[in-house]
Amino acid sequence: MKVNVNRYKCGYCGACVGVCPGGALELIETWVEVDENTCTACGMCGRICPVGAIELVK
Amino acid sequence: MKERYDVIVVGAGPAGSIAAKTAAEKGLDVLLIEKRQEIGAPVRCAEGVSKEFLRKHVEIDKRWVCADVNGSRVYAPDGTKVEMAEKLSGKEVGFVLERKIFDRALAELAAKAGAEVRVRTRATGLVLEDGFVKGIRLMHLGKEYEVRADIIIGADGVESKVGRWAGIDTSLKPADIETCVQYLVAGVDIDQECCEFYLGNEIAPGGYVWVFPKGEGKANVGIGILGSKGGKFKPRPVDYLNKFVEKHFPEGKIVEMVFGGVPVSGNIEKFTANGLMLIGDAARQADPITGGGILNGMDAGKMAGEAAYKAISAGDVSEEKLEELYEKRWKTGIGKKIDTNLIVKNCFVSLSDEDLNSLAHSVEDVKFESMRLLDLLYALFKANRKLLWELHVLFKDIAVEAAKNRL
Structure with a gap:
């Protein structure tokens, strides 16, 4: 499983970065970057995204 | 560099x-x-601030003030309105900033x-x-x-x-963040001197919808819901907000979209x-x-x-x-205030719509002459001690003071 950020939906607010327990996400300027080595695919980011731009995919 | x-x-x-x-x-x-x-x-x-506190840091400059606010209205889930307004007219207490x-x-x-x-x-x-x-x-x-x-x-x-x-x-943690969406809505006929708040588990679970005047027929209409109340198969803040805007501002034009996460962990x-x-x-x-x-x-x-x-x-x-x-x-200092406000938050996010409605009914006829949240909370607490018992720690000092005065 991995995290997929739909950059066409994302409002780059950084809420997902704030809840990521492992610090695997980063808000660069107008996009969110996922460090796949650190991400545990816990899904916390997808749960709190205000627009539903984040999904766990296989 | x-x-x-x-x-x-x-x-x-x-x-x-x-x-x-x-x-x-x-x-x-x-x-x-x-x-x-x-x-x-x-x-x-959402750009709302208290004028008095802002003055501590900067001189007020009209270039970044969109609206002067002197009152607020809180709506319970059934529409019951609680109004708080500064009794002295002309004594604007808040700003909506740009x-x-x-x-x-x-x-x-x-x-x-x-x-x-x-x-x-x-x-x-x-x-x-x-x-x-x-x-x-x-x-x-x-x-x-x-x-x-x-x-x-x-x-x-x-x-x-x-x-x-x-x-x-x-x-x-999800319970420590309000996940938010806001629209700047133009072409709406709203009171430009008043901030509005709408509560309810159908409207904004664990949070609220706000309508803040932005001047010239515009308003910041936004929502925050508690992260722990959302999830994959539940509506998103954006869905709740669309519903609210369709109902309250069907003629409004959305001229800006804002997204955000607000830490409420204390x-x-x-x-x-x-x-x-x-x-x-x-x-x-x-x-x-x-x-x-x-x-x-x-x-x-x-x-x-x-x-x-x-x-x-x-x-x-x-x-x-x-x-x-x-x-x-x-x-x-401020950290202490944050600690007590966290108690209030935790108490309120656990209330059902029926609880919120009955709270609003209990103070419906009270004329609040300040916009201080503590005054509203104290009136609510006095009328609903059982429901809001968790808040008693906030009012310990007030109660002691009142008891002293009676003696």
Whole structure:
């Protein structure tokens, strides 16, 4: 499983970065970057995204 | 950009700019960086502030004031209205800001005080030596830099990384964050002197919808829901907001969309490390009830700027010193208020719509002559002791005072 950020939906607010327990996400300027080595695919980011731009995919 | 500064502030929001301004005014050599190409945009804020508190930090400038507010209305789920208005007309107590202009004006004040301001400059990591933060790695237009400083101040917002890099766990749990969407709606006929709040588990579970006047027939219409109340198969804040706007402002034109996450965790365990301080949303210092973070951030920025000066002057930037100069001062002052407001938040997010309705009914006929939230809470508590028993700790002092007066 991995995290997929739909950059066409994302409002780059950084809420997902704030809840990521492992610090695997980063808000660069107008996009969110996922460090796949650190991400545990816990899904916390997808749960709190205000627009539903984040999904766990296989 | 130089190779060395006394203080580097990461993030040019209100907290960061006030920290940079304060430190620069004390004569320190300060660098203020902002990762975005524009300070103040995109906005992630409902933009309401108290006039009195804002005055402590800056002179009011009409360029960044959109509306003067003198009252607020809170709507229960069944539509019952509770009104709070300042009894003296003309005594506007709040502002709705234009953050794009406001944030930039604050950064300009920092620059005027002598701080160097760099936009589109992003922190990518800290320089750590012997357990101390000694500097920061930056990226500007694709090029990397290493810049050293005695103290780094992290004002890098809800998405803060600076604290984590120094070993401070600032990650928020879903119950610790309000996840938000806001539309700037134009062409709406709303009271431009009043802020409105709508509560209810169908409207905004664990949060509220706000309607803040923005001048000239415009309003910030936004929603925050508690992260723990949402999820994959549940509606998103954007869905709740669309429903609300369709119902209340069918004719309104959405001219701007804003997204954001507001930390409502209350005080975190620590926000200092050797050579490092966190302020504002990065230190999770927003008010847990309202989600307001501008003024707390500015207060923290001022304290951190002063602490940086004292610590550097004393030649001691250790965690103990910064804790004593900044963190203790915070936790015994505004931090205490945040602790009590967290109790209120936790009490209110557990209430059902029936509870909220009956609370509103109990104070429906009360004329509130101030906009102070504590006055409203006290009236609610007096009429609903059982339902709001968790709040009794807030009013212990008031009760003692009242008992004394009776004797």
